[in-house]
Amino acid sequence: MGSTMTEPADQILEYGFLETGLVPQRKEEAQELDDDGRPKRTGTMWTACAHIITAAIGAGVLSLAWAMSQLGWVLGIGILLLFSAISLYTATLLADCYRTPDPVTGRRNYSYIEAVKASLGETMCTICGWILYGNLTTFVIGYTITTAKSLVAIQKSNCHRKKGSNMPCKFSNNPHMIGLGIVEILLSQIPNFSKLSWLSALAAAMSFAYSLIGIGLSIEKIIKGAEGRTSIKGVAAGFEVDMSASDKVWRMFAAAGDIAFACSYAQVFIDIQDTLKSWPSENKVMKKASTIGVSVMTTFFMMCGCFGYAAFGNHAPENLLAGFGYQETSWIVDLANLFIVVHLVGAYQVLIQPVFRIVELWARKKWPESRFITCDYPVGGPTFMNSKNITLFSINLFRLTWRTVFVVMVTVVALALPFFTDMLALMGAIGYWPIVVYFPVEMHISLNKIHRRTVKWFSLQLISLVCFLLSLAAATGAIQGLYKNLHTYKPFMSKD
Numbered sequence: 471m472g473s474t475m476t477e478p479a480d481q482i483l484e485y486g487f488l489e490t491g492l493v494p495q496r497k498e499e500a501q502e503l504d505d506d507g508r509p510k511r512t513g514t515m516w517t518a519c520a521h522i523i524t525a526a527i528g529a530g531v532l533s534l535a536w537a538m539s540q541l542g543w544v545l546g547i548g549i550l551l552l553f554s555a556i557s558l559y560t561a562t563l564l565a566d567c568y569r570t571p572d573p574v575t576g577r578r579n580y581s582y583i584e585a586v587k588a589s590l591g592e593t594m595c596t597i598c599g600w601i602l603y604g605n606l607t608t609f610v611i612g613y614t615i616t617t618a619k620s621l622v623a624i625q626k627s628n629c630h631r632k633k634g635s636n637m638p639c640k641f642s643n644n645p646h647m648i649g650l651g652i653v654e655i656l657l658s659q660i661p662n663f664s665k666l667s668w669l670s671a672l673a674a675a676m677s678f679a680y681s682l683i684g685i686g687l688s689i690e691k692i693i694k695g696a697e698g699r700t701s702i703k704g705v706a707a708g709f710e711v712d713m714s715a716s717d718k719v720w721r722m723f724a725a726a727g728d729i730a731f732a733c734s735y736a737q738v739f740i741d742i743q744d745t746l747k748s749w750p751s752e753n754k755v756m757k758k759a760s761t762i763g764v765s766v767m768t769t770f771f772m773m774c775g776c777f778g779y780a781a782f783g784n785h786a787p788e789n790l791l792a793g794f795g796y797q798e799t800s801w802i803v804d805l806a807n808l809f810i811v812v813h814l815v816g817a818y819q820v821l822i823q824p825v826f827r828i829v830e831l832w833a834r835k836k837w838p839e840s841r842f843i844t845c846d847y848p849v850g851g852p853t854f855m856n857s858k859n860i861t862l863f864s865i866n867l868f869r870l871t872w873r874t875v876f877v878v879m880v881t882v883v884a885l886a887l888p889f890f891t892d893m894l895a896l897m898g899a900i901g902y903w904p905i906v907v908y909f910p911v912e913m914h915i916s917l918n919k920i921h922r923r924t925v926k927w928f929s930l931q932l933i934s935l936v937c938f939l940l941s942l943a944a945a946t947g948a949i950q951g952l953y954k955n956l957h958t959y960k961p962f963m964s965k966d
Contacts, residue, residue: 504748506578511664513745515759520671521663521742522763524813524820525735526557527677527770532684532790533728534771535778539786540725542702543779549726550775553733554768556933560907561760563914564736565753568743571917574751581824582740582905589913598909603825605901606737607880610818614884617814618646620807623792627800644885651881654818658873659865663823664745673816680809681770683802684790688777691794699783720947727944730937731898732771735763736906741824826873833868843868896952899945907937 504510538546567585569576579585582602587595622641629639660666739756746752778790787793791803833843846864911930914920920927 518759520674523674524670526767530732534775535786536788537725537728538775538779557733558764560910563910565756573753608897613814618643620810621646669816676809676813680806683806688781691781723943724947734906896948903938903941
């Protein structure tokens with residue numbers, strides 16, 4: 471570690487402190503800055519696509535076969551296409567909110583809540599912030615649990631191969647959650663979104679890999695003639711299932727909610743857009759990236775949902791990979807679970823960067839004179855060809871401390887609440903309508919001065935109303951699931 475600490479202008483500018491008057495003094499520094507005084511952004515349409523795919527195609531894609539089984543062919547495919555279209559449409563609205571008031575030459579908004587503040591005011595910004603960052607935090611807690619379950623699935627598969635499929639194989643999730651926490655503490659020191667491109671690309675590749683494995687195994691099952699019984703109406707709407715009318719309704723809402731939440735990535739949309747080069751204009755590039763990302767997302771969702779439903783029929787499992795059991799192909803399922811783990815490790819960082827950023831921005835504004843918060847300590851070493859020391863990376867003590875504490879807290883909550891997936895569903899339901907639909911629609915109306923009671927205004931409000939009702943129904947179903955799980959709740963005692 472170097473013996474001196476630095477407070478470079480580009481580090482200060484990275485957090486938007488142009489108003490402090492701390493600007494670069496050297497000409498070569500000025501040439502490496504964007505129009506807002508921050509270091510030049512290097513993101514492209516393809517890096518944005520990787521971020522979008524990483525955020526959108528999560529492990530939730532494996533639950534779409536179950537959702538299709540509840541809704542049936544017509545309603546299932548229709549809802550999937552509807553919410554994919556809504557996600558793409560609201561993404562195009564958000565792309566024009568990165569710069570305000572003009573989408574090409576206006577002032578940059580560096581995060582979702584800054585865009586809301588610029589368009590809708592301070593009060594709406596505060597409301598949005600609580601929902602948005604609460605959402606992102608619960609998502610990474612859910613990712614911690616899902617990662618542990620995927621690793622346990624690999625352990626169980628190996629156990630059954632050695633001892634036989636009828637032997638009980640139970641393993642604790644806790645060691646895996648702790649191990650993931652250690653990995654995420656290290657990765658959390660990646661300073662910002664711009665430095666995440668390699669991890670995001672790796673995570674996106676993993677999401678393709680495990681999705682293709684699920685699709686391939688489903689096709690193999692269909693070809694062998696072992697496909698399940700499907701229906702136009704689905705399980706929840708059918709009459710052959712021994713289930714109360716209220717349970718059928720809740721299942722339909724839960725299935726529709728699963729599809730809607732799987733199609734959302736708006737939480738990190740503005741943060742992704744803020745990584746793009748200034749030319750071509752960011753809104754045009756982001757719209758293209760969204761079109762490609764959502765097209766890829768929808769294609770994979772359709773394939774996983776439809777092939778999985780065709781393979782298992784009305785008895786499709788909630789996790790598509792779990793339906794293939796411990797067969798001779800179990801090593802492929804193990805590989806898919808490993809890909810899920812790698813994907814979630816990367817997706818964790820993609821989703822949590824906005825939370826890291828807002829806390830660090832607040833701290834720098836609150837204590838601008840604190841060296842603990844604002845100073846970086848360079849870590850250097852000699853190069854292979856030159857004995858002269860160079861800076862390899864920098865350590866910021868506040869970033870190291872706060873991010874470590876955050877990851878530890880996330881891990882502890884995941885350990886304490888093994889049924890957190892129901893809480894995740896609740897937070898997803900609460901956050902879907904305002905983050906994905908309401909705020910983008912209202913910002914679009916405000917920036918474009920769309921008058922009330924016009925055709926376009928009514929159309930936008932109709933989209934918002936439909937998504938609000940769905941979120942409300944899904945939230946009610948999630949509360950019901952939480953109530954059931956509380957009766958068997960044992961903290962820190964999760965086993966699969």
